[in-house]
Amino acid sequence: MDKLSKELVGASSIPIILSVLSEQESYGYEIIQKVKELSDGQITYADGTLYPVLHKLEKKKLIESYWKVSESGRKRKYYSISDTGKTVLDTKKQNWILMNQIITKL
Amino acid sequence: MSRDNVCELESHLWDEMETLQRAGLSPEEAFIIAKRRIGKVQELTTEFEKVHKSVFFRNKMIPYLKGMLVFLIFFKSTQVVSGIFWLFDDTLKIENNNIISVLIITVLAVALFTFFYRKHEQQRFHIHRWTRIPKLILMVIYLYAMQIMIILTLSHYPAEIDFSTIKIYIAHNEKELLATALFLILSLLLNYSAKKAKRMKVVS
Numbered sequence: 353m354d355k356l357s358k359e360l361v362g363a364s365s366i367p368i369i370l371s372v373l374s375e376q377e378s379y380g381y382e383i384i385q386k387v388k389e390l391s392d393g394q395i396t397y398a399d400g401t402l403y404p405v406l407h408k409l410e411k412k413k414l415i416e417s418y419w420k421v422s423e424s425g426r427k428r429k430y431y432s433i434s435d436t437g438k439t440v441l442d443t444k445k446q447n448w449i450l451m452n453q454i455i456t457k458l
Numbered sequence: 459m460s461r462d463n464v465c466e467l468e469s470h471l472w473d474e475m476e477t478l479q480r481a482g483l484s485p486e487e488a489f490i491i492a493k494r495r496i497g498k499v500q501e502l503t504t505e506f507e508k509v510h511k512s513v514f515f516r517n518k519m520i521p522y523l524k525g526m527l528v529f530l531i532f533f534k535s536t537q538v539v540s541g542i543f544w545l546f547d548d549t550l551k552i553e554n555n556n557i558i559s560v561l562i563i564t565v566l567a568v569a570l571f572t573f574f575y576r577k578h579e580q581q582r583f584h585i586h587r588w589t590r591i592p593k594l595i596l597m598v599i600y601l602y603a604m605q606i607m608i609i610l611t612l613s614h615y616p617a618e619i620d621f622s623t624i625k626i627y628i629a630h631n632e633k634e635l636l637a638t639a640l641f642l643i644l645s646l647l648l649n650y651s652a653k654k655a656k657r658m659k660v661v662s
Contacts, residue, residue: 380469398497400470400497400502403463404505404506408509426472427465429469
């Protein structure tokens with residue numbers, strides 16, 4: 353399979369991140385690893401560029417953040433989905449299902 | 459970048475290094491690869507700037523603000539030193555006071571410059587320590603207070619405190635005082651907002 357286009361990865365990043373966070377709270381590094389694993393290495397977010405996306409979602413109040421001391425004793429910034437985020441995720445999922453239906457019907 | 463952003467990227471770097479070390483790399487190798495993967499400073503700054511425009515604007519403003527405060531301190535210091543010479547003139551009746559005061563101000567300026575330059579040469583000059591906004595604001599207020607004290611003394615304080623002199627001073631320098639007060643308030647607000655951005659709440 354050809355590598356996914358940059359545009360497609362960019363356009364799908366918000367619903368994917370929100371989906372990951374709807375499962376459970378997570379932090380930047382874990383989100384990158386999870387998306388990589390779920391997409392069989394097809395989607396790999398550039399390390400430093402995921403954070404501005406997370407911050408943009410936080411500004412839009414779709415996610416919330418807090419610093420937490422992990423089991424290893426290190427501080428990590430965790431993100432969790434907000435109620436607004438859940439509503440937006442539902443809408444985005446519907447949009448992607450619709451897109452998928454259009455493409456598969458043709 | 460804010461402290462929050464830097465700590466988040468640092469935490470990412472540690473996570474990446476741990477994964478690489480588990481894969482068998484040495485700490486040095488893991489650091490080099492993790493650093494490369496996280497991206498170049500310029501690229502990261504560009505990406506972060508898109509989201510945190512106000513933070514970047516504030517951070518760009520702060521050095522200009524400090525420069526203006528330092529200039530204000532220098533300007534006020536020369537006025538205060540001149541004021542001190544007027545006091546001497548008033549009490550000792552020295553003639554040619556203007557020439558003496560200009561000479562002493564020049565000597566003081568050169569001495570200060572030499573002091574800072576020597577500290578800089580010995581690599582003991584920490585510009586951040588010398589130009590902290592609250593420190594600079596206090597210095598400006600102190601110099602204004604000194605100037606007012608000099609005016610009071612010149613109007614034969616304490617024998618007869620002549621507050622009308624202060625009223626005249628305020629009336630004559632109304633615009634300057636108002637502009638300075640607004641400038642100091644703006645500096646304080648910017649400093650407060652920068653400090654607030656450095657705070658991090660950690661939940662256990």
